[in-house]
Amino acid sequence: MNSVGRSSKPGRKIRKDGFLYEIKKNRILYLMCVPALIILILFCYIPFGGVWMAFTDFNVLDGIFGSKFVGLDNFKFFFSKNSMGWQVTYNTLVINFFGIIFGTIVPITIAIFLNEIRNKTYKKVTQSMMFFPYFLSWVVVGAIIYGIFSTDVGVANNMLRFFGKAPISWYSEPKYWKEIIIIADVWKWSGYNSIIYLAAMSNFDASLYEAAKVDGANKFQRIFYLTLPMLKPTVVVLTLMSIGRIFYGDFGMIYGIVGNNPVLIDEVTVIDTYVYQTMRTLGFSYSTAIGLFQSLMGLILVTVANKVAKRINEGEGLF
């Protein structure tokens, strides 16, 4: 290994701290990374080349880099009055906003109450039941929602009839569907998410609760003055992570529940489903531009959320 000194020549002689030396020394470990990296390159990095389409008027004949350059026209159109840009952005933000709010409150409530339950069997059985929706695909959830809201045979209308009210034809009334989708979202994830809070609560110092008990605090007070404040860091981190993704709609959720229903789709179209729809109607360039807009907003928000998390958690960021 006397080559170390005169290693300026590239190639055969390899410096001990050099790139090639490291690769060679740990080649087996690096080789083990290769399959995963190939997948990432194929499906995440190569597609970045296609982002150029967002700035062109793409047509198949001229190809991605031969099509006419149009600058920011596609983005301008997205925010013009003729497009649904504002509408779908609004839909995405509203559905996600309420999803975050209720998707935090409900799981925390479940976790706190589960913690109060001493009967092991009851706890186990109910917890399994609440975990069940997590295992269902959105298509299956869509089928279930159909069973509840179908006009002629659905459970919801059966109940309305039972109480002497007129049935509603849910599938042709767009105004209910944001709420239905938010409820479905909370329903599907609450049991799963409550586990995160239960995990956090299992690390809480039991002696604090004992001390509070000795001081005469009842359970209400222990929940409000001990459990909830101690859950705050977990809530902050999870909320920041969700805010980082607030521009991303859940494609599967929207399409699984509403599908192609032309009456309802405008009310609940989120950016993700809009991209998919416009791909077929308004062309690849326009939908690429929307996707890029979404990714950029996501990147900005994640960066901001990470900074905020670092400030709150004393240097510990989200990533």
Added chain:
Amino acid sequence: MNKNRLFKDKLVTIIAYCFIGLFAIICLYPLILTISVSFSSEQEIAKNGYSIIPLDFTFDTYKYIFINSGSKILRSYGVTIFITVVGTLGAMLITSMIAFAISIKKLKYRNIIAFICNFTIIFSAGLIPWYMVCVNFYGLKNNILALILPSIFSVWNMFLMRTYFSSIPSSLYEAAEIDGGNYFTIFIKIAMPLSKTALLTVGLMYALQYWNDWWNSLIFINDKNLFPLQYYLYSILSNVNAISSGRVPSGAAGGIALPAETVKMAVTVITIGPIIFLYPFVQKYFVQGVMMGAVKE
């Protein structure tokens, strides 16, 4: 004072039992509804609507489905099982190898590799460029690989596994290294057997993801022979006539009215069937997965 406290404590407990019980029922109710409708007769459903107790209990719907589209459903089942098994095994291998490699602290570029992975979570090219590349360059249109490859590596799962591998003391590896083992044999012989729970957890997460996936088929698959179960259900739901238009062999299905409502629910039951039977046994691993993720946060 003390009495008041005891009363309030009792009240909290009672509220807790009621709330949890109620929410648990809300979570399971749709499943029971779906199953019971699938065993009801179409006429009763049309008359009385969906009911939590099977109306006029019958297997007619299932008979009808298997007579008319049994081969299609079996085929879709085959597709789903194939992509679930092949996809999960491939994903496990790919994910655990890279997770193990970057859990080794002396690997100099492990942070760069982690960043290459992480970056794909926070920034992406979007659907359209991804779709074009997949269809034009990789030929994934109507290709069964389209249902496997795009989801074969999840960065989240990789970080879960890395957390687990990192907790294995490196002294165990050093001993094996002195004995002349290379890192691949260490991975197979030491790291993997020590991480059985983590492997099972991540494996089940991948399996569930493959079983429930219909997004890739929505994007890439037109060929009915390649429909996985979930997408088959989706196509029925969005157009229930797809199944009604199937020719009814007059002898075999004579006397059975054309079901529509019950068919939807029966196909749903068929789609989630294995999950219903398996999830009580595997859910603890998913709980573990959440816990492992929570540790990292």
